[in-house]
Amino acid sequence: MKKLKCSLLILAVAGILSADVIDRVIAVVNDDAVTMYEYNQKRDTLKKQAAAAGQVISDEMVLNELVRDLVLKQQAKKYNIVVADSELKAAMLEVAKQNGIQTAEEFEKRLRAENVYDIYAEGIKKQLLMQHLFSMVLTVKEPSDEDAEEYFKTNKTSLDEAHVFWIFQNAPMQMSFSEKGKKRKLIDEAYRRVSAGGDFAAIAKELSDDPNTRDKGGDMGWLPMQRMAEFAPDFIARGKKAGFISDIKEDRSGFWFIKVTEVRKGADVAFRDVKTRIKNELYLKRRNDEFTTWLDRQMQRAVVKKMR
Template identity: 25%
Template sequence: MKNIKKLVTTACIIVFTFSIAGCNMIEKTPEAIANSTVAVVNGEKITRGDLDKNPNTMQLISQAKQQYGEDYAKNDEAVSVIKNQKGQILDSMITMKVIEQKAKELKLLPDENKLKSEMNSQIAQIKKQQFGNNTEQFDAALKAQGFTESSFKDMYLSQLKAQQIEQKVSDSLTKNVKVTDKQIEDYYKANQDKFTEQTDKMHLAHILVKTKDEAEKVKARLDKGEDFAKVAKEVSEDTNTKSKGGDLGTISYDDSQYDAQFMAGAKALKKGAISGPVKSSFGYHIIKCIDKQEYPVKPLSKVKDQIKKQLEDNQKTKLVSQKVQEWKKAANITKKDKNIM
C-alpha cells in the first residue's frame, strides 16, 4: 500500500510540475535524463543511463550516500567530487567504446551466446559458493547494492564482454612480442637486488632541505664532523623524522612508498656512508646509511622464466597502450559534460 501511495504522489507531482511549467520549461523525466547523451564516439552514443549503470558509478554513489547522506545531491562538495569522478569514469567508458569498435572492425568480438552461457554459469557459481543457492539471500544482497537480478545480469554481461574484448584485442596486438635471452640477462644484471634470496634491507636517516645549495651546505657541515642527528633536528624539513634526528628506520629495497630517486641514492651507499645531495620530488636529501643487510643473489637459471614473463608483460602493456592512444586520437569523440550530472 505504501508503494502505491508513493507512486500516486509522484504522479501528482509530475502533473503539477507540467501544469505550472507550461511549454517553455518542462522538467526532464528520469527516462529523458537516462537517455541524454554524455558522449559520442564515432557516431555511437554513450548515454547518462549507461554512465549511471556503470559499476564504478554505482559504487561512487553508494560511497557518497554513506559520507553525505541520502541528500548528497544537495551538498556542493559532494556534487563537485561526484562530477569529477564521473568524468573520469566516462573517459574510461570512451576508451572501452573505442576498443570495442576496433574489435568489431578486426572481427574480434566474442560470441554473444557463449558470453551469456558463461555469465549464467559464473553467476550460478557465485550464488552457490556465497549464498548456498539461497535465492532470497542472493536477491537481498543484490537489492542492497541497488540491483535486481535482471539489472545485475545486464551489468555482469557487460563487464564480461569488456574483459573478453580487451583480452582478444591484446592477444591480437601482442602475438609477435618476443623477449631475447640478452634482454633477460641485461635486466637481471641491472636489477640484482630484485632477485636476492631474501629482501635486502637498509637502516637509513636523512636530512631534507628545499634546494641543492642548502643540501651542499649540510653535507659540508657533516664532512667537518658535525653530528648527523643534531644537524637533522636543526635544519630538516621532514617533520615526521626531524625530532628523531632524521631516522627513517629499516627500509626494504622493494618498498614502493619511497621516491625512486631517493631509493636509488640510498641503495648506492655502503654501511656508514653519507650521500651528497640526492634530488627527489620532495626536495634534496642528504642520506646516511646506518646499517645494511644484503643477501646472495639467486642464479639466473632460477629466475629466468620470471624475468621473461615480466618483460613480455611490460612490452605487451606498452604496445597495447600506445595502440589504444592512436585509436583514440583518430576517433571522432564528443563529450557533453553538462549531462554528466
C-alpha cells in the same frame, strides 16, 4: 478523486522527466552514444575504486574512461570479435576457483548478493575483448634469454620473495550472522593455536577451507614482494622477516591470516630459477605497453562530440 488523478499525473510526468535525464545523451563517439545512465554507473564504480585506493576521480576522467571503453568495443566490432557466453562463463569460473569457490553459480550468487555481478562480468568481458584484440592488432616480440638476464642483473632487489602459508575460513558477505560467527570462532581457534607454537601445516589441514592449499598445509608458494605489498602490507611494514604472522584479516570472501616461513633475496636467487618468470613479466609489459599505445592512437582518431 481529482486530487488522486492529479497526483498520479504528476508522478507520471516526473517519471518521464527523470527517464529523459537518465537516458540523455552526453557524448557521441564515432556515431555511438554515451548516455547519462552509463555515465552515472561508470562514475559510481570508479569512485568506489578510487576511494578504496585513497584517490579522487574527476568527472572528466569518468567520461574519458567511458569513451575509451566505447572505442575498445568499436575496434572489437571492426575485427568481428565477440565474447561468447560460454567463454565468459569459463573465465568467471577460473576467477572463482582462484578465490576458493568451485562453481560459477556460487560465484555469481555471491557477487549478486553484493550487487556487483553486472559490473564484475563486464570487467571480465572487457579483459577478454582486449586479449582477442592483442592477437589481431599486435605483433609483440618475445623477450630473449639475454633480455631476461639483463633485467635480472639490474633489478635483483625487486625479485625478493616470501614463502607464504595461510589458513582461510570461507565466510561470504551474504552468510548469516550466526554462521559467520561460527567461522570467526574457527579462525580464532586456528590463530590461537598457531600463535602458541602449533604446527601451522597440521592446523591448516584441519581448519582451512581453501581447497587449493589445504592439503598442502596452507602452502601458497613463493610470492614476489610486489604481491606481498598488496596482500600483506603489514609484512612489508614490519621489515619483511621470516616468522611473520599476520593479524586475522576479513574480506568479502571470509577470514584468513598468513605466516611467512622464509624470505629469499633476489641476490640469492639463481637466474635459472626465475628466468621463465622474468620472461613472462617482460612479455606482458611489452604487450600492455604496445596495446596502450595502439588504443591511444584509436582514441586520437575517434570523433568525440560532447553534448551540453
